[in-house]
Amino acid sequence: MKKLTIGSIQKCKGVRKLVMITAYDALFARLLSESSDILLVGDSLNMSFGGNSDTLSSTMDQMIYHTQAVCKGAPETFVITDMPFGTYCDEKTALENAIRVYRETPSDAVKIEGGADKAHLVRHLTSNGIAVCGHIGLLPQAFRAEGGYKVKGKTEHEALQLISDAQAIQEAGAFILVIEGVKADVATRVAQSVSIPVIGIGAGNGVDGQVLVFSDMLGLYEPFVPKFVKQYLNGAAIVKEAAKTYADEVENGEFPNENYIY
Template sequence: MKKHTIGSIRKRKGAQPLVMITAYDALFARLFQESADILLVGDSLNMSFGGNPDTLSATMDQMIYHTNAVCKGASDTFVITDMPFGTYTDGVTALANAIRVFRETPADAVKIEGGSDKAPLVRHLTSNGIAVCGHIGLLPQAVRAEGGYKVKGKSEEEALSLIEDAQAIEKAGAFILVIEGVKADVATRVAKSVAIPVIGIGAGNGVDGQVLVFSDMLGLYEPFVPKFVKQYMNGAQTVKEAVAEYAQEVQNRSFPDENYVY
C-alpha cells in the first residue's frame, strides 16, 4: 500500500472509508501496515500497556519513543502522534512540543483534543508547519474534569455544539478529525458539515472512517470492553493457551526436542 499524504487523505472524504488503528511499537506496526491507512500512536498506550486508569499520565518523552518505534515498523504508513495531556495548554507550549515531535520523529501529524476552544491552538500549529488532526466529542484527556466517559450528542444543543466544534477545527487548518463517543446520527451530521474526513470511534458508520485501539479489537485487553468495540479475535485467550502449552512442555521436558537444539 502506497503511503498516504495529507492530500490523498483529504480525497477520501465521502469516498472509501479510511482505516485507522492505534500502534505503539514496531512489531505490531509492521503487522498493521498492510491494512491500515493511518496508524495512531495514541496516549491510550498508558492504559492498555501501562495499567493506568486513564490516559493522563502519558508524557512527551513516551510519545516520542513509541512514535519512533511505530515509524520504524511501518515506514510506509501515515503516522499521527497524540499530544499528551498538559502539552498544549497554550500556543507557545503546544508549538514547542509539536516541534519536538517533528524534529525527533518521522511522524506525519499530531493530534490534539478539543473543539472551538482549541481552534486558536490548531491555527497556531498549522501556520507554523505542523499538520494537525483534531479530536472532538468524548475527550479522554478530560475524563476527570467530566467525571467519567460520557457519550455526547444526546441533545440538539450538544449536536449543534459538535458541528460548531468540527467547523472551527477545520477552519483552523486541521486536515482530519476524530470524533469519539457520539450518537451515531449526530456524528453523521458532523461529518456532513465539514469538508475534511471525520474518523469515528464509537460514533457509528456514517463518518469517513474508523479507528480502534488495537488491544481492544484483538481481544487482548480484558479488564473492560467498550460497547462500541468489536473484538475480531480472542487474543487474550489465544496468548494464555499458547503460554500454558509452552509451560507444560518445559515442565515435562518435551521442549526443546531434537528439532530445536544445535
C-alpha cells in the same frame, strides 16, 4: 500499499472509508500496517501498554519513544502522534512539543483534543508547519473535569456544538478529525458539515472512517471492553493458551526436542 499523504487522505472524503488503528511498537505497527491507512500512536498506550487506569499521566518522552518505534515498524504508513495531557495548554507549549515530535520522529502529524476552544492552538500549529488531526466529542483527557466518560450528542444543543466544534477545527487548518463517543446520527451530521474526513470511534457508521485501539480490536485488553468495540480476535485467550502449552512442554521436558537444538 503506497503511503498516503495529507492530500490523498482528504480526497478519500466521500470516496472510500479510511482505516485507522492504534499502534505503540514496531512489532504491531508492522503487522497492522498492511491493513491501515493511518496508524495512531495514541495516548491510550498509557492504559493498555503502561497498565494505568487513564491516559493523563502520558508524557511527551513516552509518546516520542513509541512513535519512533511505530515509524520504524511501518515506514510506509501515515502516522499520527497523540499530544498527551498538559502538552498543549497554550500556543507556546503546544508548538514547542509539536516541534519535538517532528524533530525527534518521522511522524506525519499530531492530534490534539478539543473543539472550538482549541481552534487557536490548531491554527498556531498549522501556521507553523505542523499537520494537525483534531479530536472532538468524548475527550479522554477531560474525563475528570466532566465527571466521567460521557456519550455526547444526546441533545440538539450538544449536536449543534459538535458541528460548530468540527467547523472551527477545520477552519483552523486541521486536515482530519476524530470524533469519539457521539450518538451515531449526530456524528453523521458532523461529518456532513465539514469537508475534511471525520474518523469515528464509538460514533456510528455515517462518518468517513473508523479507528480502534488495536488491543481492544484483537481482544488482548481484558480489564474493560467498551460497548463500541468489536473484538476481531480472542487474543487474550490465544496468548494464554500458547503460554500454557509452552510452560507444560518445558516442565515435562518436551521442549526443546531435537528439532530445536544445535
